[in-house]
Amino acid sequence: MKKLDYKSIISRSKKYIISHGLMLSGLVIIFCYAFLVIQIVVYRNAPADKTMEPSKAVRIDKSTVDKLNNLQDNSVQVQAIFNDARNNPF
Numbered sequence: 001m002k003k004l005d006y007k008s009i010i011s012r013s014k015k016y017i018i019s020h021g022l023m024l025s026g027l028v029i030i031f032c033y034a035f036l037v038i039q040i041v042v043y044r045n046a047p048a049d050k051t052m053e054p055s056k057a058v059r060i061d062k063s064t065v066d067k068l069n070n071l072q073d074n075s076v077q078v079q080a081i082f083n084d085a086r087n088n089p090f
Contacts, residue, residue, distance in 0.1 A: 017024065
């Protein structure tokens with residue numbers, strides 16, 4: 001019976017990888033694409049996030065709203081910022 005040592009295992013695995021390298025790399029690529037497709041399907045069928053609904057917990061003080069309105073009325077730069085924010089939310 002032949003004794004397997006570390007060097008013979010390494011040399012055999014190198015020969016196997018070299019002879020079957022193209023097939024192994026193709027399988028790795030196929031598995032990566034399959035994983036991506038599965039993840040896309042999972043995220044596509046995910047339920048809508050509850051955080052996108054308007055929250056009733058947010059309260060803004062009337063004094064803060066009044067201060068913002070006064071600031072908007074008094075400054076041209078602030079008027080431009082508010083108008084830009086209304087038109088472009090990003």
